[in-house]
Amino acid sequence: MTDLDTRAAVTIDTPNYRPPHGRRGRPRPYSASKRRSTLLTVLLWLCVLYFVLPLWWLFVSSTKDTSALFSTFGLWFGPDFSLWDNLxxxxxxxxxxxxxxxxxxxxxxxxxxxxxxxxxxxxxxxxxxxxxxxxxxxxxxxxxxxxxxxxxxxxxxxxxxxxxxxxxxxxxxxxxxxxxxxxxxxxxxxxxxxxxxxxxxxxxxxxxxxxxxxxxxxxxxxxxxxxxxxxxxxxxxxxxxxxxxxxxxxxxxxxxxxxxxxxxxxxxxxxxxxxxxxxxxxxxxxxxxxxxxxxxxxxxxxxxxxxxxxxxx
Structure with missing residues (x-):
């Protein structure tokens, strides 16, 4: 007995039977939401921050003069934009x-x-x-x-x-x-x-x-x-x-x-x-x-x- 005959026999005996790949043997559509991992997403964002934050700090610090460099928050701009003067x-x-x-x-x-x-x-x-x-x-x-x-x-x-x-x-x-x-x-x-x-x-x-x-x-x-x-x-x-x-x-x-x-x-x-x-x-x-x-x-x-x-x- 072939695989097709076996599947037909199972279908007749069990009316609620469904092929393993959905109707008519077609594969079920891929769902991105079911494959999404919250932990993996968080880890990827942490990796992005790890690599991007030093570059952001470097750019922000280049826009400050010496006094603002030590008196202001490191990840944001100071009161004066001194990039041109520094260059x-x-x-x-x-x-x-x-x-x-x-x-x-x-x-x-x-x-x-x-x-x-x-x-x-x-x-x-x-x-x-x-x-x-x-x-x-x-x-x-x-x-x-x-x-x-x-x-x-x-x-x-x-x-x-x-x-x-x-x-x-x-x-x-x-x-x-x-x-x-x-x-x-x-x-x-x-x-x-x-x-x-x-x-x-x-x-x-x-x-x-x-x-x-x-x-x-x-x-x-x-x-x-x-x-x-x-x-x-x-x-x-x-x-x-x-x-x-x-x-x-x-x-x-x-x-x-x-x-x-x-x-x-x-x-x-x-x-x-x-x-x-x-x-x-x-x-x-x-x-x-x-x-x-x-x-x-x-x-x-x-x-x-x-x-x-x-x-x-």
């Missing part, structure tokens, strides 16, 4: 050196992000699509490097660059930032699923070399993954503080992170520890804005890059 003070401090720091940060971050993305793409492609002696050992070392904190490598890196005479130069910031073990791992996982082996074989049959195959076939299929690695490298270099602090001595080469800390340190050393608070906070707001814009502009590629490489089609 003028920021860009005129120490002869307008803040503009130089912005240029340095953009140069360091973009150069390191582009270089780290290209190196990670080539290394990840090689790990995913080639078989060579020591492949598993090298990839295991790469995974192990992800677990090593950057602060543990700062002193050995400084000693190597000091012997090479590269300290207090832009290369001292760019070259260490080109190495991204996590980027290599991410590109390896993404390339394994995003690039079909049949496409590579077809290119080789047509006489294409391995380097040309990578650039004209593989590289174009790695777009979302490339954007993901680019964003991680950009943010990591942009927010890097410890490496420039030990590598650079000239204030003309400082990035924004070290420059703002130096402004506050100079004010504290001069006895005016509160005088630079508004300037430093406004500088922090200006520092965050480019990263927010980059994430808003590239978030669709970033999201697809994280999901596509981890799910096999």
């Amino acid at each position: 003028v003070d920021l860009f005129t401090t120490r002869g307008g050196l803040f503009v130089r720091w912005i240029g340095n940060t953009v140069f360091y971050a973009l150069t390191a992000a582009v270089g780290a993305t290209l190196l990670s793409a080539m290394a990840g492609y090689a790990f995913a699509k080639f078989d060579f002696p020591g492949k598993k050992v090298l990839f295991s070392i790469t995974l192990g490097a992800v677990m090593i904190p950057l602060t543990a490598l700062a002193l050995p890196t400084y000693l190597l660059f000091a012997q090479a005479g590269l300290t207090d130069t832009p290369w001292a910031i760019i070259v260490p930032s080109l190495v991204s073990p996590f980027g290599v791992y991410l590109m390896r996982v993404y390339a394994a699923d995003a690039i079909d082996d049949s496409l590579l074989e077809a290119a080789r049959v047509d006489g294409s070399g391995e380097f040309r195959t990578f650039w004209q076939v593989g590289f174009r299929l790695l777009g979302p993954g490339l954007v993901t690695v680019f964003l991680f490298s950009l943010v990591g270099t942009w927010n890097n503080y410890f490496l420039p602090l030990i590598m650079l001595n000239s204030s003309d080469l400082y990035p924004l992170t070290v420059g703002l800390a130096q402004i506050q340190a100079a004010a504290s050393a001069g006895g005016g520890s509160q005088a630079a608070f508004s300037t430093v906070i406004t500088g922090s707001l200006v520092t965050v804005i480019p990263l927010v814009i980059a994430f808003l502009f590239l978030q669709r590629y970033w999201q697809s890059g994280l999901s596509t490489g981890s799910v096999k089609g």
Whole structure:
């Protein structure tokens, strides 16, 4: 007896019988209200507040002068809107050196992000699509490097660059930032699923070399993954503080992170520890804005890059 005959017999014997999926075997409509969880909604709103409140405090504090910064409620505006005055003070401090720091940060971050993305793409492609002696050992070392904190490598890196005479130069910031073990791992996982082996074989049959195959076939299929690695490298270099602090001595080469800390340190050393608070906070707001814009502009590629490489089609 088939399943259809069994269902018909049950229907005859029990007139009130209903198929498990509703009438005529159709699935019941999805109800969002039945799946809604109050606890989950509350937790999500708490997460939103956790991430948004610091940005809101930063913006509100940038609109206050030094006196209002300590005499008014931190999450709301003061009696005077002093954002423009704070920006003028920021860009005129120490002869307008803040503009130089912005240029340095953009140069360091973009150069390191582009270089780290290209190196990670080539290394990840090689790990995913080639078989060579020591492949598993090298990839295991790469995974192990992800677990090593950057602060543990700062002193050995400084000693190597000091012997090479590269300290207090832009290369001292760019070259260490080109190495991204996590980027290599991410590109390896993404390339394994995003690039079909049949496409590579077809290119080789047509006489294409391995380097040309990578650039004209593989590289174009790695777009979302490339954007993901680019964003991680950009943010990591942009927010890097410890490496420039030990590598650079000239204030003309400082990035924004070290420059703002130096402004506050100079004010504290001069006895005016509160005088630079508004300037430093406004500088922090200006520092965050480019990263927010980059994430808003590239978030669709970033999201697809994280999901596509981890799910096999």
